[in-house]
Amino acid sequence: MIKWFFITLLRLLLPLLRPVVLASFRVQVKGMERLVLSEKTVLVPNHVSLLDAALLALILPKEVAFVVNTRIAKRFAWLLHFRAHIPVDPLNPYSVRKMLKTVQSGTPLVIFPEGRITTTGGMMKLYGGIGYIAVRSQARMVPVALNGLEHSKLSYLRGKIKQIWFPAVTISIGEAFQVAVDEKLTRRAQKERATDEIGSRMQSHLLDSRMKPQINLFNELLLAARQHGYGTIICEDVMADAALSYRKLLLSTYTIARRLEQELSGQKRAAVLLPNAAAHAVTLFALFRLGVTPAILNYSAGKQAMLDACQTASATTIITSRAFVEKADLAGFIEGAGSLHTIIYLEDMKTTIGFAHKWRGLLDWIRKTEGPVGQDANEVVLFTSGSESKPKGVVLTHRNIYANIQQAKVAIAFNASDVVLGAMPMFHSFGLTAGTMLPILSGMKVVMYPNPLHYKVIPEIVYDRNITILFGTSTFLAAYARTAHAYDFACALKYVVAGAEKLKEEVRQTWADKFGIRILEGYGTTETAPVISLNTPMYVRKGTVGRVLPGMQIRIEKVDGIEKGGHLLVKGPNVMKGYLIHGQGFVPCPEWYSCGDVVQMDSEGFLTIQARLQSFAKIGGEKVSLPMVEELVAASLPPHALCAAIAVPDTRKGERIVVYHNNPSVQLHALREAMKGQGHPSIYMPSELRFVEQLPLLGSGKIDYVTIKRRALQDPHAS
Numbered sequence: 001m002i003k004w005f006f007i008t009l010l011r012l013l014l015p016l017l018r019p020v021v022l023a024s025f026r027v028q029v030k031g032m033e034r035l036v037l038s039e040k041t042v043l044v045p046n047h048v049s050l051l052d053a054a055l056l057a058l059i060l061p062k063e064v065a066f067v068v069n070t071r072i073a074k075r076f077a078w079l080l081h082f083r084a085h086i087p088v089d090p091l092n093p094y095s096v097r098k099m100l101k102t103v104q105s106g107t108p109l110v111i112f113p114e115g116r117i118t119t120t121g122g123m124m125k126l127y128g129g130i131g132y133i134a135v136r137s138q139a140r141m142v143p144v145a146l147n148g149l150e151h152s153k154l155s156y157l158r159g160k161i162k163q164i165w166f167p168a169v170t171i172s173i174g175e176a177f178q179v180a181v182d183e184k185l186t187r188r189a190q191k192e193r194a195t196d197e198i199g200s201r202m203q204s205h206l207l208d209s210r211m212k213p214q215i216n217l218f219n220e221l222l223l224a225a226r227q228h229g230y231g232t233i234i235c236e237d238v239m240a241d242a243a244l245s246y247r248k249l250l251l252s253t254y255t256i257a258r259r260l261e262q263e264l265s266g267q268k269r270a271a272v273l274l275p276n277a278a279a280h281a282v283t284l285f286a287l288f289r290l291g292v293t294p295a296i297l298n299y300s301a302g303k304q305a306m307l308d309a310c311q312t313a314s315a316t317t318i319i320t321s322r323a324f325v326e327k328a329d330l331a332g333f334i335e336g337a338g339s340l341h342t343i344i345y346l347e348d349m350k351t352t353i354g355f356a357h358k359w360r361g362l363l364d365w366i367r368k369t370e371g372p373v374g375q376d377a378n379e380v381v382l383f384t385s386g387s388e389s390k391p392k393g394v395v396l397t398h399r400n401i402y403a404n405i406q407q408a409k410v411a412i413a414f415n416a417s418d419v420v421l422g423a424m425p426m427f428h429s430f431g432l433t434a435g436t437m438l439p440i441l442s443g444m445k446v447v448m449y450p451n452p453l454h455y456k457v458i459p460e461i462v463y464d465r466n467i468t469i470l471f472g473t474s475t476f477l478a479a480y481a482r483t484a485h486a487y488d489f490a491c492a493l494k495y496v497v498a499g500a501e502k503l504k505e506e507v508r509q510t511w512a513d514k515f516g517i518r519i520l521e522g523y524g525t526t527e528t529a530p531v532i533s534l535n536t537p538m539y540v541r542k543g544t545v546g547r548v549l550p551g552m553q554i555r556i557e558k559v560d561g562i563e564k565g566g567h568l569l570v571k572g573p574n575v576m577k578g579y580l581i582h583g584q585g586f587v588p589c590p591e592w593y594s595c596g597d598v599v600q601m602d603s604e605g606f607l608t609i610q611a612r613l614q615s616f617a618k619i620g621g622e623k624v625s626l627p628m629v630e631e632l633v634a635a636s637l638p639p640h641a642l643c644a645a646i647a648v649p650d651t652r653k654g655e656r657i658v659v660y661h662n663n664p665s666v667q668l669h670a671l672r673e674a675m676k677g678q679g680h681p682s683i684y685m686p687s688e689l690r691f692v693e694q695l696p697l698l699g700s701g702k703i704d705y706v707t708i709k710r711r712a713l714q715d716p717h718a719s
Helices: 002-024 052-059 070-075 094-104 129-137 187-210 217-228 246-263 278-290 303-312 322-327 331-338 346-351 355-367 398-411 429-442 457-464 474-483 505-515 626-634 668-677 705-714
Strands: 028-030 041-045 065-069 085-088 140-147 170-173 233-237 242-245 269-272 293-296 317-320 342-345 379-384 392-397 419-422 445-448 469-472 495-498 519-524 531-534 553-557 566-571 578-581 585-588 593-601 607-612 616-619 622-625 643-650 654-661 688-691
Touching: 002 052, 041 052, 041 129, 052 065, 052 140, 052 170, 085 094, 094 129, 129 187, 140 187, 170 187, 187 398, 217 246, 217 278, 217 398, 217 429, 233 246, 233 278, 233 429, 242 246, 242 278, 246 278, 246 342, 246 346, 246 355, 269 278, 278 293, 278 445, 303 331, 303 379, 303 392, 317 322, 322 331, 322 346, 331 342, 342 346, 379 398, 379 429, 392 398, 398 429, 398 531, 419 429, 419 457, 429 445, 429 469, 457 474, 469 474, 474 495, 474 505, 505 519, 553 593, 616 643, 616 654, 622 626, 626 643, 626 654, 643 705, 654 705, 668 688
Parallel strands: 028 170, 041 140, 065 085, 233 445, 269 293, 269 317, 293 379, 317 342, 419 445, 419 469, 469 495, 495 519, 654 688
Antiparallel strands: 140 170, 233 242, 379 392, 392 578, 519 531, 553 566, 566 593, 578 585, 593 607, 616 622, 643 654
């Protein structure tokens, strides 16, 4: 009797409680106009807390019924009196048939395909029942994205992210879709394919729901600090023996920005020459706060390449560190750049920060002053070798980087309890996006270390700092495995992600045998900020580079001379704005970006890299322009001699450069000495010269690189 009294009372109060609850969670509903219930409909939300169904019940039409686990139904029986619902036992196979009959009767259903609330922060696996229902009913499937409730006290992420009672919540209704049925497949295969498609659609809509029209990464730093707590330690600098909380990072950024604004007044871009360190992160965020584009120099590229990069980016100021210039032996570059550029040393600037800078920085902190958002104000420039001998500037917008972070967060589960080792240099997009921005903007602590080549030190840092996420190239991971104790990676390491070059089978096997860790291989380019595809714990296939990330579209074009696979082109929110070409200026990226790689895709969407088109080699993760190598070699040949540089596999560095030529007099030792004398880095020097009487040519008169590549792979020991 008392129970029914309270239920009746709640029914009377519900119209009053509804606006209070929605206001308490500051609920924003998007896409409600897409919800059409006149046809068979199944809504499929992600599942992040015990409040998911309750908030959905407050915004969805009354005719929508909820599928509820029988255990949950008993626990909250009093609450379920207010909504149509179907209690089901997930362990009972007849439950799926019960749901199917309900859908076929025309009743719209809300089904949580994951079957359980996330315990990782990412989507959990989808149960095959949802695929069965989609295939058999041919209902319209409507993805629903829930964001914010993972921060509530009723999520299952206690200790993994900061939780509060009333987080801000957005509920986004996606575009409806139907799962196509392939009658050639078995019922089981149809169900599995349908479940997979529903999961992909849910991930894509979850990504769309998190995207914003314009992004300033400094403003995202402010948001991350509010979400995860200003006192949270977010950045640890091993070499400086210092740690930055969000509060200290923001205060430092505001103060440095106030000091830099007078130096950079009127400048669109500034070159940054710094190692992986907390000071580098502060410098980048200070530039973001000012709306100045950092052009991050590759300090391993050599003096001339860095001077060319500054010129390409039209950067008249270089921000660096005296200590770094000395340790990295960059005095020659600074001497050459000093007459053309203003050099700002962080050590010197620190001594000139006065009371006015600190006071204005403090006011900015108190007001939480945001950085500018707009055309050309939110960019980063990284440099890569191109078909030209001069480095190209890759213009990535803040939105490109933010999109790639969100794509990774949708595809792979991590949370604020994770710790990332930031040893990959930030002049690589891998190190900038995955190794730095992703952890800082996601509440994960990043441990900064300046040199991934310190093969004995890195495993000790992983062990000592309880690193859970490690990024590296195949070359680096092989070296870490050789020097590490078997227990170094056993305590905390959860994900090891390989990129930038092909992961060698022996490296994969060594990590599995010695440490019991499965390396997740991915693929990308600087121009895609950088990740295009990734193996994940949920979707992994040995020998592939994983599935394409949500939000990306791909096209595979036929390549002459290659039977299987084709040339990969991509488009998506993480694809660059365009190039800065030396002497030409900005060249926008076309609708489809050409990756320069030949790939195959299997029936389940896993990509395999077949070969690289002939423009580049990747040596230890470094991208080297083969046309530039040809240009340097040709300088030592007679005017009419021909040469062709190709990359062949190398067990130690991933790839090495072999030059085919038709002049018998040239000697490798003399060539390498000449290149060294001209100041070219060793990475551009061929490892081998191969003489041929005549280089194969295409009908157009161009060198037939496909034939040369095939010949090189068939006869790797030719001389």
